[in-house]
Amino acid sequence: MPQARRKTPFSGKAKKQQLQAKKNKNLLLSSSTSSNAYDVVSVNYQPKARGRSDANRYALKFYRETDEELKMKKEDALKCLNPVSEKDMEIDPSDYFPAEISFPKRPPWDFTMSVTQLDAQEQKYFREYIDQLQASEHWKDMSYFELNLETWRQLWRVLEMCDVLLLIVDVRFAGMMFPPSLYEYVVKEQKKDMILVLNKIDLVPASVVAAWKEYLMKRCPGLKVVYFTSCPGYNLRGASSDKAGLQVRRRKGRQRMCAEGATKILEACKDIVNGQVDLTTWEKKIAEESKIEFDEDDETEVGETIIQQADTSYYSHEKYKNGILTIGCVGQPNVGKSSLMNAIMGRKVVSVSKTPGHTKHFQTIFLTPQVRLCDCPGLVFPSKVPRPIQILMGSYPIAQLREPYTTIRYLAERLDLPKLLRMDHPDNDDTWSPRDICDGWAKKRGYLTAKAARLDTYRAANSLLRMALDGKICLWLRPPGFTEERAKYESCEEIKYVKWVQALTNDVIESDSGNSDNSGNNSESGKDTDADSESDDEEQTAIANKFAALAHVD
Template identity: 80%
Template structure:
């Protein structure tokens, strides 16, 4: 048996220096002009491996850092009054944030005669030229945070090469800002593959908004399949879904069931794509077997195949449905719920989950069944014009790394009535609120005080509010273009019934005329959980339908 490594002294001073170095870890890259430098911050560095094997920071998120001058102006703006925006401005068009000439880096051409060193040098050179071209473009002043780590983009390239079907997971609250059209055109038009968009976290948004995003995406992107998903269906939650003021509250049960409704929708989309080329009966059987099995939420994680030891310069020649196996690639931005979705599809915890963006740092494969393989890609922030406050609210940038939170608090407070929602008083008994007043009022209510002077801890309060928004307790959702004019249509369209079925929610009016209901043996036992609906716009009595997806198969 090998001996353990000998312990070495490690003082408190050395630990302090280590933490400070981790916090201030930065890298300088030259701009295309060569006359100035842009500071790049690595925001999720991890402790180095003492054994010296592998690089735990190879896939660290890297973003350009704002200048001190910009930071000063934003802090000055935090004292100015809020200007509430009309509901119409909550409608967003994806093409406004992803111009047609703003694409993502794609793997340069290669051949089998190239050595790994040659391929690595070529990709390094290509990526540097790509970033230089962005800096020289007219979009540069409007581009927000995007991934600057080549190693992470290599993971995407490998997943795109291997997969037969690409699963793009987006948070339905910000669906239009998480769907890069360039990725759709590259996968569907250039690679001739199929793409499925998964609208995740639908329990946080009214069903009419989910149906509207489904209509918008399928209309603007021919051949795109859109399905719904939530890892928190009604039967995995307990208690009310919101408090009296309207704050969202989701309390998970200790024992969880497989999210069968969402998994079924993904299975149906894959069946429609592969036809008879791949036998998916084993996946269908797995869903039936896992439907009634309850598992502990804190069960040990089963980790799939990972690639960690060296730079991934390997190349892969795609062969459609190789050996009768369907390969599904899972791609999305950080914190969008890719790992939670994979765990929910598997029916057990196979991927580690964290609220920290960039927690999944390497490509990994997991066999769902002998005929279905899932490939999980690290979260990627694509180049876009998405405003930075939105990127922070949707979890693309770590909240703990923010140097100035007030701009994001302003964006949130101008679209939601935070004082009413949080039931707090103005810290100075005034009628006019500013972003700093919002933070001070929350700090006063929660008792957040600085350690030495016992002043209101504004930064801690801002951090708390942003985390509540990220978790969905303070719930802001954006609408597709034209939603206000067609709101009545989306609230009554048939698609709403399927959204509620995936949420494991059914209304009493729907029980007589739709197949997406529970079996009759459970109708009496679930009436007491009627208040667990996540749809605030639905005035009907809502009940939680305990999952019996066999009722669907009987239709």
């Protein structure tokens, strides 16, 4: 009888490498021999559960930084901060979306192609698309973008099915979330209508919201722009201030439908369909449900949710088919697509999470018998948007960061964090570095490592970044020319319209108007971060630095 083969030692490190290689086995870029290729990481990888054939089919994939880049960034975290002027906080979207950079579009197909042929064609196209980007001059400056073909396929399905595309962006970073190539493709190539939703308008001054609308409408003729917030004033327990002038907003236990934003989306759709679809049931729904209160923690209703899967591989679009208006919802992760859909529906129909990539596949939900919504998974479009901004936008999971100090620097150079957080320098010095900011916050909050009881710098950095993502530390960027034309936007008629959508009370409006005049100054009223009562598990919306102390002025 032949002797069995002797088992060779297998270390834990080798096992980890084996699992990592297995995760990336089907990644199209793994076979690339280009010198520009980087390691790829799945940021929302799920262990395969029993009964689930492919739990990671839609896992988000990004390029990982090299060890050399990581080392340089950690060394840079010890250097002093260089405050940025308010003028430098204006951004021109054209700088981040060059004409040469576009998103992957579905290659031509017909009904004679088999599923295998269609898959092979799309795989080949996507591989060539990535190779072309790697060969371009913009490759070295490009930030994280979606590398999973399956996620892009979800976008292709939604673009094919929808009659109107609803693009949702966070108004704090509106110019960096609106890819012009998507507008060109939908409006000019597919001849469809597009609505841009400026979401989370409760986090920035009304004048900035109006400025972004004017800028984007001038840049994209025919684009309809509407405002939205899932936190109107009547769903909050009012504003209160502590001894430092902190503005803390807490959600009520019982919520009402966000009728103001839903009404504006309805009006935009009415202008588009021009009577070809009966939208009276949608209008009645808003009127009826705007007065009904619901519990924010209610279970997700799935009775009217239809999960579209492989049967969407072959779909021929027919405008307003069977008298139904199909609205596609597209946006980057954490921009608030699911929250917007829940707000429009008047109840929870889509589960919500702060983790990018939470929505794995697009979902079709009937708002009324004549209106259906298609929620596409959040995906990051190719761009030159700086990585710190992508992290602050929520496009990249904070928990997956290997080096948070670069983002802390970006934040601290535009906001006076020591004053906002009311913390002292850990070394009693006068100059601050990103590392000092994190150490100071760890000392104030009592974040210590388990074994050595040293300041837990990484936990402090994670806490600060989550506060910025939630709007507790509020950073927002301006459109070009906002500083010179501030007075114009602060007195325009659009202000009243924005405040109506925000559903603010008269007292809050007067308070906001008073603070907006000092939005570029570091005054005492800028101490708007609840440093003492901040908690990772606390259900509240603390708007830090909402209208004041938004930037250093040189």
